[in-house]
Amino acid sequence: MTLRFRRFLPFLVWPRFTRETLHADLIAGITVALVAVPQSLAYAQLSGVPPQYGLYASVVPAILGILFGSSLLLSTGPVAMTSLLTAASVGALLPAGTEQFYAYVTLLALLSGIFQLGFGVARAGILLSLVSHPVLMGFINAAALIIAMSQLPALLGISTRESGHLLADTWYVITRMDTLHASSLGFGIAAIAIFVAFRKFAPRLPGVLIGVAILTVVSALAGFAEHGGRVVGTIPAGLPGLGVPALEWSAVTALLPAAFVIALISFMEAMSSCKAIAIKTKVRWDENQELVGQGIAKIAAAFCQSMPVSGSFSRSALNLASGARTGLSSLVTAACVVLTLLFFTPLLYHLPKPVLAAVIMLAVVGLVDLEAFRRSWRASRDDGIAAIATFVATLAFAPNIQNGILTGIIVSLAAYMYGRMRPGIETRTVPRSPSAEAGAGSTANAEIGILRFDAALYFANVSFFEETVLALERSTPDLKHIVIVANGINDLDASGVEMLRHLTLHLAQSGITLVLADVKPQVRAVIERTGLLEALGSDNLYPTVAAAIDALTVRAEAMRG
Numbered sequence: 001m002t003l004r005f006r007r008f009l010p011f012l013v014w015p016r017f018t019r020e021t022l023h024a025d026l027i028a029g030i031t032v033a034l035v036a037v038p039q040s041l042a043y044a045q046l047s048g049v050p051p052q053y054g055l056y057a058s059v060v061p062a063i064l065g066i067l068f069g070s071s072l073l074l075s076t077g078p079v080a081m082t083s084l085l086t087a088a089s090v091g092a093l094l095p096a097g098t099e100q101f102y103a104y105v106t107l108l109a110l111l112s113g114i115f116q117l118g119f120g121v122a123r124a125g126i127l128l129s130l131v132s133h134p135v136l137m138g139f140i141n142a143a144a145l146i147i148a149m150s151q152l153p154a155l156l157g158i159s160t161r162e163s164g165h166l167l168a169d170t171w172y173v174i175t176r177m178d179t180l181h182a183s184s185l186g187f188g189i190a191a192i193a194i195f196v197a198f199r200k201f202a203p204r205l206p207g208v209l210i211g212v213a214i215l216t217v218v219s220a221l222a223g224f225a226e227h228g229g230r231v232v233g234t235i236p237a238g239l240p241g242l243g244v245p246a247l248e249w250s251a252v253t254a255l256l257p258a259a260f261v262i263a264l265i266s267f268m269e270a271m272s273s274c275k276a277i278a279i280k281t282k283v284r285w286d287e288n289q290e291l292v293g294q295g296i297a298k299i300a301a302a303f304c305q306s307m308p309v310s311g312s313f314s315r316s317a318l319n320l321a322s323g324a325r326t327g328l329s330s331l332v333t334a335a336c337v338v339l340t341l342l343f344f345t346p347l348l349y350h351l352p353k354p355v356l357a358a359v360i361m362l363a364v365v366g367l368v369d370l371e372a373f374r375r376s377w378r379a380s381r382d383d384g385i386a387a388i389a390t391f392v393a394t395l396a397f398a399p400n401i402q403n404g405i406l407t408g409i410i411v412s413l414a415a416y417m418y419g420r421m422r423p424g425i426e427t428r429t430v431p432r433s434p435s436a437e438a439g440a441g442s443t444a445n446a447e448i449g450i451l452r453f454d455a456a457l458y459f460a461n462v463s464f465f466e467e468t469v470l471a472l473e474r475s476t477p478d479l480k481h482i483v484i485v486a487n488g489i490n491d492l493d494a495s496g497v498e499m500l501r502h503l504t505l506h507l508a509q510s511g512i513t514l515v516l517a518d519v520k521p522q523v524r525a526v527i528e529r530t531g532l533l534e535a536l537g538s539d540n541l542y543p544t545v546a547a548a549i550d551a552l553t554v555r556a557e558a559m560r561g
Contacts, residue, residue: 029332069293089258111259113298120291138390157181270311423455
């Protein structure tokens with residue numbers, strides 16, 4: 001029963017609460033809330049939705065995410081990457097700022113949540129490994145740059161255009177520096193300076209909240225909004241109402257690819273947080289259960305007039321560093337956001353949008369890891385190419401950045417398949433007699449060729465294998481035997497069986513015998529039950545390479561005698 005409850009109701013097996021854990025969770029929950037409120041407003045701005053959407057995303061979705069997830073300290077809510085994907089995906093279909101745009105955002109939350117919930121219920125979390133680390137790093141670095149560029153208009157107070165291409169829009173902003181709003185830039189620079197100062201000199205204090213509070217007061221006293229500055233404005237007080245997202249078939253089909261990418265990327269982000277938490281706390285987590293939790297959280301966001309959510313790396317790290325012990329800390333954070341929605345939204349009216357832009361830009365700085373490209377290239381040229389291709393494609397396709405991650409997946413899978421089609425293979429020859437002047441590897445008087453193949457022999461590489469054997473035949477005129485060193489072949493499919501059968505017949509017509517040495521038991525079983533053993537000849541299978549060479553040398557001497 002415990003395992004069943006843990007699968008469907010994991011919060012029922014949380015650790016027992018004590019006075020010590022309750023105190024720790026209370027402090028941690030309040031600490032995270034001090035960061036979650038300004039971040040929620042900022043990520044709503046990044047998503048292109050009203051500020052209350054970000055706060056709504058930090059209540060019910062956050063509660064359900066922690067109740068049905070497997071990690072006790074993962075903080076669920078709005079995050080930069082998911083917010084950017086949301087804005088890019090819906091913005092490619094509709095202009096931002098319209099009710100239809102907001103409806104599509106909630107629909108996107110529903111679809112991406114269904115994807116994640118389905119993966120979790122089917123226990124298909126392993127499928128998410130389709131996104132390799134180099135591809136993920138290429139995407140994250142490009143996305144961080146795109147996020148920063150997308151906030152330039154708000155930071156500089158410059159009106160932009162919607163051309164459908166982020167790079168062109170950014171260039172448009174840069175060429176219009178004569179329309180720069182000095183006060184907006186001043187608030188943005190002040191915000192960055194305050195955030196960096198707190199991060200460096202007082203990291204334990206909620207620098208983001210303090211900076212936001214100070215600059216909001218300054219904005220109100222200086223009349224920033226009255227002088228052309230952009231502020232958050234009125235945020236409706238109260239909790240979100242429940243509603244069913246509008247299901248429009250054309251919108252569903254248009255958003256499905258983006259929903260899949262959001263489900264993929266947001267879970268990769270959540271997974272990195274869960275892994276870090278597990279290492280620190282020595283508490284195991286379940287990727288499939290976390291998919292269920294994150295999927296339910298996204299679906300809940302859709303019914304709460306909100307935006308797609310994910311596990312936040314920064315807030316989860318703060319939750320851990322603040323001493324949280326159980327999921328209760330996330331419930332406390334959600335309660336603090338509820339209090340903000342009920343009583344404190346009027347205080348946010350004069351919050352400058354350039355300050356929120358600074359919050360976003362500072363948050364994505366930690367995502368940039370250019371050294372990842374060098375590490376990927378040094379590990380493997382294919383990995384390096386996949387990382388660079390993903391980075392370039394993500395920038396090129398912006399704002400449709402989901403195409404960048406799809407490009408990376410295609411490139412990495414293509415490189416993987418190409419590598420499996422042409423695996424490592426080594427050929428050499430044995431001279432006619434040990435006393436011959438020609439050494440091993442020379443074709444002079446060589447009668448025995450040796451080929452070592454280190455991969456499964458299946459449909460994707462049989463042509464490469466056959467071409468290599470035939471090339472050895474053509475380059476060695478006196479060849480009488482070809483020995484296949486088979487201890488590296490751990491699988492043999494029907495295509496491999498037929499290729500070996502035809503190759504045996506072809507070589508026999510040229511007076512060459514195909515021999516297998518050191519065959520693994522599972523491969524020998526395939527050879528026997530497919531009738532390939534009769535074509536090869538049972539006397540042409542040897543336990544070791546040395547035994548094969550000795551026997552074939554004797555056989556060759558007997559033929560010459």
